[in-house]
Amino acid sequence: MKDSTCLYNASLREVLEAINAEPAGTAFIKDDDEKLCGIVTDGDFRRLLLKGKGLEDALSKSDFGDYVVANQGDRFEDLLKKTNFKIRTIPIIDDQGHLVDYFIYNHKTRFTPIAEPSLANEEFNNLMDAYSSTWISSRGKYIDQFEEGFSAYCGVKYGVATSNGTVAIHLALKALDIGEGDEVIIPDLTFAATINAVILANATPVIVDVNEEDWTISPEEIKKAITDKTKAIIPVHVYGQACDMDAIMAIAKEHNLKVIEDSAEAHGAEYKGKKVGSFGDASTFSFFANKIITTGEGGMVLTNSDQLNERLRVLRDHGMNKEKRYWHDEVGFNYRMTNLQAAIGCAQLHKIEDILSNHNKIEEDYKTALDDLGLFKWQKTYSDRKKVVWLVCALSERRDEIAELLIKNKIDYRPFFYPLSDMPVYSKYHFSSTNAKKLSKLGMNLPTVDQVDYQRIRDILSELK
Ligand SMILES: Cc1ncc(COP(=O)(O)O)c(C=O)c1O
Structure with missing residues (x-):
């Protein structure tokens, strides 16, 4: 030195x-x-x-x-x-x-990841506290704290923590008695976990199109897809944008359908002043490492129903009778979250607003740096909804050229999800899809991390101007 x-x-x-x-x-x-x-x-x-x-x-x-x-x-x-x-x-x-x-730090040679968990002292201290308490499985103070804290944050009565966001959807479907012979309407533009959970529950998914403007499930397409077998709708607050919940809840009410909000990508987003996850019969969240807050792997089901809360807890724990240990009234699962995961979750929950405002700032910084290149159309905001930035989203006619340049320069990039209906394994469940196909071709996520070098990305993409 x-x-x-x-x-x-x-x-x-x-x-x-x-x-x-x-x-x-x-x-x-x-x-x-x-x-x-x-x-x-x-x-x-x-x-x-x-x-x-x-x-x-x-x-x-x-x-x-x-x-x-x-x-x-x-x-x-x-x-x-x-x-x-x-x-x-x-x-x-x-x-x-x-x-x-x-x-x-050499930004030229370092890889810029698409996402990175924000972990600091509080996460570490909680984790060590849970570890040294020896409550490392699915009982312990952090489980209760995290369930109570996260459900309260979303304005919902109960939270049932699970081992990930996929099983959270499966658990919600099972607890709502949705299965064989039942149809469940889902959007075409979502991560495959949404449809996999429906298939895993032995129900039949019905894939419908999304709105061109907000990218979320289209209420008009839901209406067209309803049959006498339809039992539920799973609106997905995709890429942090709240679905049109008034329209969806009205359809559900008219046709006596259950609603499970898949909120895996939208912690903290709002519709008309209420947090997503607080509208349906149940809602589900993911705490995977790239999500807004994380527990490593993890998920949660939220509900306001006393009865559903009880049933979710029994099914999460092998279907075991709560009064009579080791007596099983029905077939259940082990979908529990560990106290170690919840310990991290509690620390993450303390800073969720900071994470959200940091992500908002990252999106604004991209807009400032790149807008005049004329390459991007940014995700829309609506006066009656508060979208959250999970990953910065943009559409571009030149997406594939942009992707090539970013990858060449070690800047991570993610295309939008493929429409479920395009994949042979799901195509038989297809009902309608035009906008999802269009969006999937144009959409991309940009790195949503502190170390983004906006000027460098601008320099790299200026070649396409
Ligand atoms: C819309 C959506 N639903 C469900 C999930 C599943 O969550 P997990 O990965 O925790 O199982 C994800 C996560 O990637 C998701 O994006």
């Missing part, structure tokens, strides 16, 4: 030795009190030579002007935020201003 430092009046030869001393490729310049007062990168050095400076010439103040610095103890995320396409080396100083370390 010491060798990469030199004094403010060192010769360029000494500066070069300092640059070469450490992989940072940077000389850290000190004043007479050994305090950091500037940096000279290898690029700065080349520019000094081009200006006509010689190796025996001394540095002058103007050779090491503005620089970005971090403080000892700063978090990794804060260090990352200080870097960008041009600023790659950040010196770290102590309280007295002395150099103690440095941080290098």
